[in-house]
Amino acid sequence: MAVTQANSTPKQGIRGFMSANLFQNQGVLVFVVLIVVFLAGSIIFGSTFYSGYNITTMLVFNSMFAFISLGMTFVIITGGIDLSVSSVAVLTSMLAAWFSRFGLLPAIFVPVIVGTLIGLFNGWTISKLGILPFIATLVTFMAARGLALIMPKIFGIYLANLFPNVSWSWVDYVADYSIVIDRSQNFQAIIGNFLGLPIPVWLILIAYTLGAVLLQYTRFGRVTLAIGGNEEAARLMGLPVTVTKTLVYAMSGALAGLAGVILASRSGTALPTEAVGWELQAISAVVVGGTLLTGGKGSVVSTLIGVLLLGLIFNLLNFINVGGFSLTVYWQAVVRGAFLFIVVLLQSSWLRRNR
Amino acid sequence: MTTSDQASGISTTMRDGTRGLLGKARTYGILAVILILVIFNFFRIWNTISNTATFVESGTVQQEYIRSLNQALNVNLTQVATIVIVGVGMTLVIATGGIDLSVGAIMAIAGQIAPLIFLGSIGQRFGMGVTNTLAIIVPLIVSSAVGLFNGFMVTQLRFQPIIATLVVYIGGRGIAQVLTNGYLQVFRNPGFQYLALGRPLGIPTQVYIMFAVVILADLLVRRTSFGQYVLSIGGNERAARLAGVPVNRVKTAVYVISGFLCGIAGLIVVAINSASDANLNGLNIELDAIAAVAVGGTPLSGGIATIWGTLLGALFIQLARFTLISIGVPYEFALVVNAAIILTAVYLQRQRSS
Numbered sequence: 188m189a190v191t192q193a194n195s196t197p198k199q200g201i202r203g204f205m206s207a208n209l210f211q212n213q214g215v216l217v218f219v220v221l222i223v224v225f226l227a228g229s230i231i232f233g234s235t236f237y238s239g240y241n242i243t244t245m246l247v248f249n250s251m252f253a254f255i256s257l258g259m260t261f262v263i264i265t266g267g268i269d270l271s272v273s274s275v276a277v278l279t280s281m282l283a284a285w286f287s288r289f290g291l292l293p294a295i296f297v298p299v300i301v302g303t304l305i306g307l308f309n310g311w312t313i314s315k316l317g318i319l320p321f322i323a324t325l326v327t328f329m330a331a332r333g334l335a336l337i338m339p340k341i342f343g344i345y346l347a348n349l350f351p352n353v354s355w356s357w358v359d360y361v362a363d364y365s366i367v368i369d370r371s372q373n374f375q376a377i378i379g380n381f382l383g384l385p386i387p388v389w390l391i392l393i394a395y396t397l398g399a400v401l402l403q404y405t406r407f408g409r410v411t412l413a414i415g416g417n418e419e420a421a422r423l424m425g426l427p428v429t430v431t432k433t434l435v436y437a438m439s440g441a442l443a444g445l446a447g448v449i450l451a452s453r454s455g456t457a458l459p460t461e462a463v464g465w466e467l468q469a470i471s472a473v474v475v476g477g478t479l480l481t482g483g484k485g486s487v488v489s490t491l492i493g494v495l496l497l498g499l500i501f502n503l504l505n506f507i508n509v510g511g512f513s514l515t516v517y518w519q520a521v522v523r524g525a526f527l528f529i530v531v532l533l534q535s536s537w538l539r540r541n542r
Numbered sequence: 543m544t545t546s547d548q549a550s551g552i553s554t555t556m557r558d559g560t561r562g563l564l565g566k567a568r569t570y571g572i573l574a575v576i577l578i579l580v581i582f583n584f585f586r587i588w589n590t591i592s593n594t595a596t597f598v599e600s601g602t603v604q605q606e607y608i609r610s611l612n613q614a615l616n617v618n619l620t621q622v623a624t625i626v627i628v629g630v631g632m633t634l635v636i637a638t639g640g641i642d643l644s645v646g647a648i649m650a651i652a653g654q655i656a657p658l659i660f661l662g663s664i665g666q667r668f669g670m671g672v673t674n675t676l677a678i679i680v681p682l683i684v685s686s687a688v689g690l691f692n693g694f695m696v697t698q699l700r701f702q703p704i705i706a707t708l709v710v711y712i713g714g715r716g717i718a719q720v721l722t723n724g725y726l727q728v729f730r731n732p733g734f735q736y737l738a739l740g741r742p743l744g745i746p747t748q749v750y751i752m753f754a755v756v757i758l759a760d761l762l763v764r765r766t767s768f769g770q771y772v773l774s775i776g777g778n779e780r781a782a783r784l785a786g787v788p789v790n791r792v793k794t795a796v797y798v799i800s801g802f803l804c805g806i807a808g809l810i811v812v813a814i815n816s817a818s819d820a821n822l823n824g825l826n827i828e829l830d831a832i833a834a835v836a837v838g839g840t841p842l843s844g845g846i847a848t849i850w851g852t853l854l855g856a857l858f859i860q861l862a863r864f865t866l867i868s869i870g871v872p873y874e875f876a877l878v879v880n881a882a883i884i885l886t887a888v889y890l891q892r893q894r895s896s
Contacts, residue, residue, distance in 0.1 A: 268704075312889075316889055318885070318888055318889060319842050319843070321641075321842055322832070322833070322836050322885075323885070325832065325833065326881045326882075326885045326888075327881070328829070329877050329878075329880065329881040329884075330877065330878045330881035330882070332877060333874045333875060333876070333878040333880075333881070334874075334878060336873075336874035336877070337874035337875055337878075340872070467643075467708060467711065467712065470704075470708065471708070471712070474705055480702050480704060480705060481702070515720075515723065515724065516724075517720045518716065518720055519716070520713060520716025520719065521713050521716035521717055521720060522716075523712050523713065523716070524709050524710065524711075524713015524714065527708065527713075528695075528709045528713070531701055531705055531706075531709070532699060535699060535700055535701065
């Protein structure tokens, strides 16, 4: 009895903390759905579904969406949106592939730095020039995709023409429209295993823990939430609105850069036509997690659960094969849309009931 | 009676914002840049023609020049037509404070249904005239219905517009692909393709359609109470509701109009290509359309709709792209430059409006 009394104030006690801050209420619900879906999949499809191979592949594949969705969560909490993440990821995957011949560190850090710079540019146009996030990130969406398309020409033709006397062994790696990673440098080790789990999974756990702490326990996180709640009020209170917004977009860019590194390392060949529609996938995951697009509210852990649920369901769709009828990619798109519809529908009616 | 008077009172002030001095300055700014681009292209084409054709007598050089100009004009107008048609619907949606991401998916659905009709059994049963009429009407009904679904989600289920139309963006293209299992439908149907390949008075049919859509929409916004309702909802939805504006009906209607116009655009794309490709029809057009709307001076926050501005915005983006590519800038790099141009244009718009 005394325990429940102690927990009755929402900001104190472990239970209040879990439900109010860390998960948000919908996160718990989605988490339950996630468990149910996983168990159902395991019962229906047996060991082919819950085998280590399938789960690992799914986790590594979805780690890219997880990184992008983490950045997107922060952006959406400020009341903005970042459409540029897919283009940033594809541009940085080209960079990662090319820099893979100089070793592991350049192949990771150059893409992340470039992603951060693009994010900083987004943040600058949004918070300094006052351009709406939708348009500002649409512009970098176009520009980064254009740069990704031209990247093979820059590395393959322009650089070789610029320095004709140097022998460019790496020109061989650059085709007309793609860049092949250098396998001798062991770049693909970054999607390998470490202590039994793939490294991207570890990275996600670290990133989301840091993200949750950042949002809940730091000044930066508080300001982020305040901006989304009421930007004008936050500015009048003297909070560093401009700097925080810029940093939020920079963070989104950096995480998209990290997703690009994993993309290059997974596929072995970086193509500028990859990662189409990722920004919408990330927005879906954030919405499924329960973060409102109006900003001011949101949870990092819920987003991770949203990513996992979406990933799990689309993984399950691949297993469906009833009497020779399997779901094609096209049907999967229909199911994907219907699923998002149902989640948002439940979310809105659930929110109305709890208001 | 009084409520509707109040409603029109609210929106008249907003409408004046678009027609006032600031609005004019904005429109003329873009118009001036478009004129500069056009004149530049006149000289550029003249230069190319006179350089390559010095050995021909002067009479044919002039003929060649006029032919090239005509070709350049047609290329630009043809390419811009679908973006403008979709952009007009987008302008109305954005004017109510919403956004429509589903436009490309609706185009794909409409474009996929038309060949299904005239290549299928209906086409063999009835005459060509009936079939082609059906092949135009049925997709337009379906695309309006998808728009209605968007409106239903936004007004009845209270989804945020970006999420509601995201649902259709993801699922709609899937439906279009499922209709033929993702296969292309290749066809040759002069009657249907007159929609895009017809040249009444030497100008492509879709350019007429484009201008008709722009003029009608402009009249709708400026001369009807519906247009005033649209603007008042975007300006302040709560105030509009209190003033007796049928907010839900108007918002639904706006998404239906957007869906209908996307249907037209989807049919035009299919007619140009002689093939329906659900994977590519209207891909990324929502971004082009939104960029055109933003450059044209309609703020994404709603309350203002400049239909002619959207036409000018789309023309400006198209001409900039055309000029860049024709002076030899690689397509990929033109994307980057275009992005910078859009950013600058939107920034200047913002500067003037504040």
